[in-house]
Amino acid sequence: MIQKEKAIKEIKDNFKSYSDLMIQQLGELENIVQSGSNSISNEDIKRIDAVEKKLNKYEVKISEKIISTITLHHPVASELRGLMACYRIVVSMERIGDLIQNIVYLIRKIEDSNLYEELSDVIFNMVTSSSSMVEKALLSFIKEDTDSAIWTIKNDEIIDEMNKKLMKKGIKKSNLQDEAREVLLHLINFKGVISKIERIGDHAAHIAEASIFAQEGRDVRHQNIEDD
Numbered sequence: 001m002i003q004k005e006k007a008i009k010e011i012k013d014n015f016k017s018y019s020d021l022m023i024q025q026l027g028e029l030e031n032i033v034q035s036g037s038n039s040i041s042n043e044d045i046k047r048i049d050a051v052e053k054k055l056n057k058y059e060v061k062i063s064e065k066i067i068s069t070i071t072l073h074h075p076v077a078s079e080l081r082g083l084m085a086c087y088r089i090v091v092s093m094e095r096i097g098d099l100i101q102n103i104v105y106l107i108r109k110i111e112d113s114n115l116y117e118e119l120s121d122v123i124f125n126m127v128t129s130s131s132s133m134v135e136k137a138l139l140s141f142i143k144e145d146t147d148s149a150i151w152t153i154k155n156d157e158i159i160d161e162m163n164k165k166l167m168k169k170g171i172k173k174s175n176l177q178d179e180a181r182e183v184l185l186h187l188i189n190f191k192g193v194i195s196k197i198e199r200i201g202d203h204a205a206h207i208a209e210a211s212i213f214a215q216e217g218r219d220v221r222h223q224n225i226e227d228d
Contacts, residue, residue, distance in 0.1 A: 004073035008083070011065050012142075015086060018058040019138045022093055025051045026131040026200075029100050033124045038107050038116040048104050055097040062090050085214035089141060092203040092210075096134060099196045099203075106193045119190065126197045129158055133204035141211035149208035153220070155201075 028048055032040055066087050069075065075083060110116050133152045140148035209220050 004069070004075065004079075007065065007069040007073055008075070008079065011062060011069065011083070011086060014058065014062050014065065015090070016142060018055070018062060018090070018093065019142065021051060021054055021058065022096065022138070023131075023135050025055065025097060025100050026127075026134060029103060030124070030127050030131060032104060032107070033120060033127050036117050036120040038110045038113055040104060040108050045104065045108075048101055052097050052101045055094065059090055059094040059097075063087060066090075081217060082214045085141070085210040088210040088213075089138075089207045092206045093138075096200050096203045099200050103193050103196045106196070110190065110193075116190075123193065123197070126194060129155070130197050130200040130204065133201050134207070137204045137207035137211060140208055141214060144211075144215050146212055146215055149211040149215075152208035153205045158201075 025048070028044070028051070032044060066083050070080065070083060107116070133155055136148045137152040139145065140152065212218055212220050
């Protein structure tokens, strides 16, 4: 029994460290976008890449620990539910880390600095909204707060609306008659950036769903949260 409790505590401690590192990485992304410049320094890239490697190591470590704990210590139903929810969350966190890295590299590929500067405010709003969703979802699991999880799921639609707003703003501010081909290529890169930001919001909702599952045993995936 003592060994099982120790193993579960170790998972929780590693998860907290993993969460803190993820929030730090999201903060780095916010700072990059807030600058309004698509010129990202090599130092920023190295810092993003270094944290991404740490995130990947945490994902492997926690996943392996969860599997070994289930195999060796035979947790009871409530413990097993929490471990499985943690595993689901860890998978989503790893994917969020990949998306952050991809977003930074895509921003670098946008060659039209003026267009990026015009649209960076909307991108920043999307990033901060997605970051808040992730942070609130993670805290809902750590602190066993179902209300925060439900808030995250409901706010997922806000990111979708921002996605549409940004594309409309980009088209409106571009002279498609004179530079249609060039602008469309830039907008494709923008679409890649905002789609990945949107995916961060989706994964935040997945984390919140797993949090509710851990706390209440309810699987709210593919359901309208308003019905619960």
